[in-house]
Amino acid sequence: MVERVSGAATTTTDADPYPAATPLQRLVLTLSRVWAWVFLGLMVTFFIVAVPIASGGSVNFVTLRNSQNILVAIIPILLLGLGQTFVIIGAGIDLSVGWVMSFASVISALAIRGSFNAGAPLFLSVVIGFLAALATGCTVGLFNGLIIAKLKVPAFIVTLGSSFIVRGMALLMSENTTVIGLPKGVRNYGNDALAYYIRGEGGGLHFINKPEVTGALLRRMDAILPYPVMVTAVVVALAIFLLHRTQFGRHTYAIGGSPEAAMRTGIPVARHTVLLYVLCSSTAAIAGFLSTLRFTAGSAVIGDPLLLASIAAVIIGGVSLFGGAGTVIGTVIGALIIAVLTTGLVMLNVPAFWQFIVVGAVVIVAVLIDQSRDLIVSRYRTE
């Protein structure tokens, strides 16, 4: 007990808040903060050692190409997870993000094709496609948020319902097929990179302009930081800023931790909740737009399998499903774990289905560690 009702000026030192905790409990407290990093490190180490052994020394895990493959693989999981991070910290859930991504992919493909065929230049068509995707996301988010915040329907139900609605609309708009016939140049927006590196003879580093090469040189060429990766990095930076440096982020934590306290201190809880769902659908829509650029096509089924992977990334990253706790970096680590795992298992020639088993186990362990931590904190509350 350190609170005194007389004495000198207040001093703030970072003293041990749980002096009575046992070594084992201390280990759990420390683990709860760093275990995702440790797990990622161990997993990468494992693949670095195992991949060359399994391939007889012909394949390495850490290569420029593989690192870029992982970065590209992470994009949709991460973008869906970023919005979800805000919503879950605010004690909600959004089950519609997978189909919102699909819907946005279809809408942006239709918008790009339509405006290009109507005579708009390529760049303008892509911008129109982006705005159409964003408008789609905002509309669904507004729909979700208003029903959740104003009509007090549980988020699970509302977003489950809206995911079916959006699914139907995506399939209707795409006429149950892939939206193709986009201008060829779209491909460059979705696949070109900041730099290119060609290994070996006649190779070298090229910035911005993609070298016109064929044959062996093309096979030895790696793209470094494709544009969609850079867009995703910007979204991550914005999310970190918003959640950890602004009043919006602080209020998100407060609403998730104690809606009653948030309400009584005058935080506009309903308006904030609506904004959280708009934000969440918007990052999903960006994921849909980027997938349209990457495949030069709009797909009505691309997002569906990603919903649960993105929630898994958020949970592995330490966001509490009860709200009020979590970080953006945690979600990035969670998404990295899933992407590294998938890539590594493929390189080991392990059937890809194993990734589901491992991810499932990791999710459960993540929550177990989180719960043990909560138990210890409540037991050692200073009395």
Add this chain to the structure above:
Amino acid sequence: MADPILSIKGMTKRFGGLVAVNDVSWDIYPGEVVALLGDNGAGKSTLIKCVSGVHAAEEGEIYFEDRLRRFSGPIDARREGIETIYQDLALANNLDVPSNIFLGREMKNRYLGGVIRTLDDRRMLEEAQSALASLEIHFPTLTRPIESLSGGQRQAVAVARAVYWDAKLMIMDEPTNNLGVPEQKKVLDLIRKLRDQGVPVILITHILPDVFAVSDRLMVMHRGRKVTEKVTSETSTEELIQYMVGARDDSKVQ
């Protein structure tokens, strides 16, 4: 005698056929701790909720700092300086002490003419430190979630928040409930501290030792009516119990 800071005149509040508060008049003066006593259902909470803007009374007037007030809601009352601390304290347990003190009223750095605003956590920490120091409250660290603090410490955070935001009248609802004995003493010390700094306190309680430990005056309610008002040093536990159960009633004697 100085003018009262809060003056309730003829307040009545009904819920359907039930008269929860019946024609109550009551004055609170600067720098005093006044206990509001009564059994469950006596109307204490309803009376306080009328003062703090949660309920609107059917009849009666509230004068606060010599002006007739009609609060549109609890946030309005709080803005005018009437701070009510309920048992749940309205704190976010997942946030640290400065975040709680500034919750909903965060200090910000402004960039590009206010287009970009970031939280000024350093300044909020400094302000929180001095707010706690003014109440002689000392925590080992302010930058951890307050979930690790005890009930009494969290009560202190809620009080420090109210004082920082310039509370002119503090209403505390059963503040020592659910606390261990040493913690109860600290909360009572805190109430004395508030009085010494000139902030009057209305203490809602049914714990009589607390009443004698810290209050200057007291008022007892029974079935919605004010049955007596006393100077604490001039009454006794036995007498108060008689008022609380309705065996004595000064309002009927006159």
